Amino acid sequence: MTSTTESDSKVIVVIPCFRAKDQVLDVLKRIPAEVSEIICVDDACPENTGRHIEDQCKDLRVSVIYHQQNKGVGGAMVSGYRLALENNATCIVKIDADGQMDPAIISRFLNPIVRGEADYTKGNRFYNLENLSSMPTIRVLGNAALSFMSKFSTGYWRIFDPNNGYTAIHADILRHLPLQKISSGYFFETDMLFRLNTLRAVVIDIPMQSKYENEGSSLSILRSVNEFGLKHLMNFFKRIIYNYFLRDFHLASLEWILGPSLLAYGLVFGVIKWNESIALGTSATAGTVMLAALPIIIGLQLLLSALNFDVDNRPVIPLQRLMENQQK
Numbered sequence: 001m002t003s004t005t006e007s008d009s010k011v012i013v014v015i016p017c018f019r020a021k022d023q024v025l026d027v028l029k030r031i032p033a034e035v036s037e038i039i040c041v042d043d044a045c046p047e048n049t050g051r052h053i054e055d056q057c058k059d060l061r062v063s064v065i066y067h068q069q070n071k072g073v074g075g076a077m078v079s080g081y082r083l084a085l086e087n088n089a090t091c092i093v094k095i096d097a098d099g100q101m102d103p104a105i106i107s108r109f110l111n112p113i114v115r116g117e118a119d120y121t122k123g124n125r126f127y128n129l130e131n132l133s134s135m136p137t138i139r140v141l142g143n144a145a146l147s148f149m150s151k152f153s154t155g156y157w158r159i160f161d162p163n164n165g166y167t168a169i170h171a172d173i174l175r176h177l178p179l180q181k182i183s184s185g186y187f188f189e190t191d192m193l194f195r196l197n198t199l200r201a202v203v204i205d206i207p208m209q210s211k212y213e214n215e216g217s218s219l220s221i222l223r224s225v226n227e228f229g230l231k232h233l234m235n236f237f238k239r240i241i242y243n244y245f246l247r248d249f250h251l252a253s254l255e256w257i258l259g260p261s262l263l264a265y266g267l268v269f270g271v272i273k274w275n276e277s278i279a280l281g282t283s284a285t286a287g288t289v290m291l292a293a294l295p296i297i298i299g300l301q302l303l304l305s306a307l308n309f310d311v312d313n314r315p316v317i318p319l320q321r322l323m324e325n326q327q328k
Helices: 021-029 049-056 072-086 103-114 129-134 137-154 188-199 221-246 251-280 286-312 319-327
Strands: 011-017 037-042 062-066 091-094 120-124 167-170 203-207
Touching: 011 021, 011 049, 011 072, 011 103, 021 037, 021 049, 037 049, 037 072, 049 062, 062 072, 072 091, 072 188, 091 103, 103 120, 103 167, 103 203, 120 188, 137 188, 137 221, 188 221, 221 251, 251 286
Parallel strands: 011 037, 011 091, 037 062, 120 203
Antiparallel strands: 091 167, 120 167
16 A cells, blocks of 8 residues: 555454464464554453453554454454444454464455445455365365355355455445444355445455464354355345345346246146146146246246346446545
């Protein structure tokens, strides 16, 4: 960050801390000087990570927030976000305390935001395929499944690795997010993307590599796919309602109505007539078959058209630039 605008930015890093006592001091030591403040959130950590930081870390930029009860990574981040906004941050970066993320590349996440090219940046461990050799196979497969589900629910079809916890956000965008509604658990990163899409914020991936050593992941991929499935489905329906019926209405809105309706009608009608044919021992007429098949075909075509529109309907103008123009 070298330009005048960049030098005026106040960057605050938020680190949720839970069972990372052995790694967190090394993470703090490697955070570059361009960061103004570092907020560590002790999420009722049984290892007393917050106290360990206060006793051992001499960096004056570091402060600790304590939770009396564990709120999850999302709850910890909301506490950190709120304090960062109170401290007049320009950009807020999230990194984890387990040492898997390199603090030295924070500028990669900040630069697109400071230059007005993005509102939110996130890491992508899958960008360079050579890096996958260091990632456990179960994480590769699990993250692929979670990424597809995330694309569907968030509307950001061109990003990957949705559960990546290395992120940065412009403070003005963060102020417009309903922090009290964002998921407090491990669904936090994906729920953030869903909320950002309802604002039409521009999100971009930042290529990165994670380091995997002896630390275990507290996120079970198989459990996450099952647990997050319903949440993804709910966010998908909410996003369609928000973006295609409440904030806008166009041809794709009609396709989202007619497509499922015709498809459901054709399937139900076809099943009813098929059962009648079996009960009576007669064959369905060509007209009856067409009355079932035609709505199914048209409904599928409309759904595919709506989905294709949704894929292309990505935000392209950063919300922070639109907000700046309105203030002028």
